[in-house]
Amino acid sequence: MSASTDTHHAGDAAAEPRPRVQSAARAVGILMAIAKSEAGLTTREISEQVGIGRQATYHLLHTLTATGMVTRAGGGSRYVLGLRVGTLAEAFSRQLAPSEHLAPLVRALARDTGETSYASGWWSGEVMMLSIARGNNPVQAAEVSQGHAGDAHARASGKLLLATATPAVRDAYLDAHTLTRLTPSTITTRRALERELETIRQQGYAIDDEEFAPGLSCIAMAMDEGYSPFVLVVTAPRERFLAKREEYLAALRRVVAAGAAARDGE
Template sequence: MNGFKRQLACGDSLGQYVTEAAAITGETAYVGAWINGQIVARATARGELPVHAAEVPLGTTGYAHARASGKLLLAMCSEADCEDYVKRHPMAPRTSNTITTSKELRKELEQIRRTQVSIDAEEYSVGLMCMAIPLGVGPKTAALGISAPTDRFRENEQRYLSLLREIVSRARA
């Protein structure tokens, strides 16, 4: 357990990304990443708007098929790694919007690969939408995301996407 906790302890860079994303969007931000075959919440920062998503606890795993960061990371990994993950983590529903079949998930992952954007449309929690994009260069092993109340997310989706891409582009420079 101590080894896993040491892996969760992230360097300043991940903390900087979520802090900046939360500051400029006002929404709760997070970084999800692969650790030992698991998709894990590595860094979080609470949004400052009056109504905001709760912070995802560090170390949160599971339900990758229902989370924006999880779907993005599944889309970016090899097909074999994705299949292995899904075999080990059944696609149980969290809400009535949760993807629960391999066919639906494959279609979603293809879309994410094309756009490099993943959206959780109330799949993990009713009333909440999330967006994640790849973080870093090389193999995509981390995702930067935000969570927002559904109405506000829909009103600001393109702005949020632009802001996240701006943050990530500076990370690549």
Template sequence: MVEQRKPHIASVMKAFFALSVVAERPESISAKALAEIMSAPLPTTYHLLHTLVAAGALAKGGNGNYRLGPRIGMLADAYLEQGDPLERLEAPLRALAADTGESAYLSAWRHGEIEVVAMAEGSHAVRVANLQRGAFGNGHARASGKLLLAYARDGVREQYLKSHPLTKLTPNTITDKDLLRKEFEVIRARGYAIEKEEFTLDVSCVAAPILAGGRVIGAYTVSSPTSRFQRVSQDLIATLVKSCDNAQDLFAE
């Protein structure tokens, strides 16, 4: 029985490796390029790709190249919703709220939305209206939304901007897509996002990414009254970035 299983195990490992290669590339990949990376014959690679497309694990674009399919998205959502790894991030979130004294939030992608999945209150925290656990939408106006959009794949980011109106919530809300894209560039360059009264008047926020395996799996955000934020923003940013680094250590192999 063990000998009969070996070919199947090898096929599963090849399929997993192929999916990993596709996931690591920012753009879709051709069958020829994948075959070269896998050191596999092109006909064998085509057979593997056709099988993965049929299973919904990959999708074939109009240019003949391959990208991750909808089934992978469903599996990713299920993984997060079952509590791992986001559950592990709640203790550091509470510590972040305690260290800063402010409201702290954990946000992540859920079914194409940027959702608040956990929150904690500090000793002198201010609670932002309409931003409780389970809240989503208006990602263009939230520090966590801008952060996760900035680090998202180009296709994911553009689809979000296409399907979500850039509603002007306050006079400071960025509603021009080109200006928002420039903001994303700034966020990626400095490693965190700042939102000054773009979502709610008198409240400012800063968000930073949480990494696992080199990929952004969520964001921590700290919110504060703008008057206090202006005085302590650098300390908040330093504490936030340290908290994200500590959270990243939870996933170190």
């Protein structure tokens, strides 16, 4: 297993080299790429998406296959997640307390923006609010309670999670839920929603402009570039939202980046 070491400027006395196992990071990258695919990936596709050479990809896939984390499908030409990944998924649901892990990021977002902020994610097939923090502006947007689920088509967080989901997950959700009109601005047709989701995928964030509640606007950004099932959201009265939208977007980018840096130990 190869390893690399991060180095710092000699003048930085407080910094110390930190060892990193490059092969482990690449293996995780392969698993994430396969997880985001609809029907698995070929060796060439994995190599291109993860950004590593074909030979290194082959060796890592051999190890992942031997450990049951991936397996061959499609006549052996494609790699899909193996059965042992199910153990990780089951443990994730059993062990994770989302509010505890997401709360620091939500609080940081509320401090940066002064607005009510929250995190939402996929939970048991629903888009659920998992953590919330109030801002310090004297006039705040009306809160939705922690644990609220449903109406993904009308919420910035829900639209973003639908946009970044696999087609199978997205279709399953939409087939099981009515696109209920909550305000005059709510999207209520599948075709219009699909167009909106494509726009969201292209711009990298989602907006709810009075689609969930009158006078309320929200902006959402995915964590981990959409690989994780969680998003962060800023919500504000519409008039203030229109004036500060770019500020909220910048704050979201900062907090998402800080979360990724903390996760990676940087």
